[in-house]
Amino acid sequence: MPARHRAGAPRGAPSTSEGRQVGKLQAGQVRAMFDRIAGVYDPLNTVMTAGLHHRWRARAAQEAQVGPGSRVLDVATGTGDMAIELARRVAPGGEVIGSDFAEGMLDRARAKAATVGDAGVRPRFEWADAMELPYTDGSFDAATVGFGARNFDDLGRGLAEMARVVRPGGRVVVLEITNPTRPPLSLFYGLWFDRFVPVLGHLAGALGGLSARMRGGAAGSSIADAYTYLPSSVKRFPGPRALAGEMERAGLTQIHYLITAGGIVAIHAGTVPAQGA
Numbered sequence: 001m002p003a004r005h006r007a008g009a010p011r012g013a014p015s016t017s018e019g020r021q022v023g024k025l026q027a028g029q030v031r032a033m034f035d036r037i038a039g040v041y042d043p044l045n046t047v048m049t050a051g052l053h054h055r056w057r058a059r060a061a062q063e064a065q066v067g068p069g070s071r072v073l074d075v076a077t078g079t080g081d082m083a084i085e086l087a088r089r090v091a092p093g094g095e096v097i098g099s100d101f102a103e104g105m106l107d108r109a110r111a112k113a114a115t116v117g118d119a120g121v122r123p124r125f126e127w128a129d130a131m132e133l134p135y136t137d138g139s140f141d142a143a144t145v146g147f148g149a150r151n152f153d154d155l156g157r158g159l160a161e162m163a164r165v166v167r168p169g170g171r172v173v174v175l176e177i178t179n180p181t182r183p184p185l186s187l188f189y190g191l192w193f194d195r196f197v198p199v200l201g202h203l204a205g206a207l208g209g210l211s212a213r214m215r216g217g218a219a220g221s222s223i224a225d226a227y228t229y230l231p232s233s234v235k236r237f238p239g240p241r242a243l244a245g246e247m248e249r250a251g252l253t254q255i256h257y258l259i260t261a262g263g264i265v266a267i268h269a270g271t272v273p274a275q276g277a
């Protein structure tokens, strides 16, 4: 049962395959990293979450409170799973745009959307920087971001941009991994994220490096580095209460969040206030 809430220091930084400390990456580095790992992103997501990530996105999409005819934006859409989930909910007559700044991820999203059964609405995938969304004020019924906000250069600005493009009364939804605080899950999570995920990245990196060498390139260490960066980015991200505060500062109201998956996933939702409210 997810815990519902109303809205309020990282340990030693891990190091990359070359022994460098993992710090916060600049936007250009984040984009380049996702471009490089686009090919392994979906299979590694499935292994890391035991396939549960689809369920988490479905729960987050529910919080967007959209239905047939709605127009929805999925920011930092990556390989497009959330956009595809939303498209099912807005048919018939709705529209879903998935935006991201990594073309490698967008290519996967477009290919995936072309293979899912046409339920009447197929998401459109567009290049856009979440820090400066190229959409007019109030032009969507809801905006979502799944596992992307922790990569934003400026979280407050990204949230404010999402709030800006949603009409008054519409929702902004943030789905993120969070740090469980209570044992035994916090202990298991520490092992899983600090030990297993980087090892998984190294394995995928070794396989990626092998196939890249066969093609004359070298992608292995960058895959390994990306999956060392992942746990550190989660630790740096604000906890559920602090994120609710960031959403409030971004101009949203009626903020609530639920913690699910035994405490490792947080889904926040806020409403764009009526003009003049």
Ligand SMILES: C[S@@+](CC[C@H](N)C(=O)[O-])C[C@H]1O[C@@H](n2cnc3c(N)ncnc32)[C@H](O)[C@@H]1O
Residues within 6 Å of the ligand: 027, 030, 031, 034, 075, 076, 077, 078, 079, 080, 081, 082, 099, 100, 101, 102, 105, 128, 129, 130, 131, 145, 146, 147, 148, 151, 152, 153
């Ligand atoms: C961990 S992936 C999440 C992808 C997808 N939303 C999902 O649920 O699997 C993070 C995505 O955020 C994108 N991203 C990070 N910062 C961004 C920004 N400023 N503008 C657009 N996309 C961004 C990355 O390119 C990447 O595709």
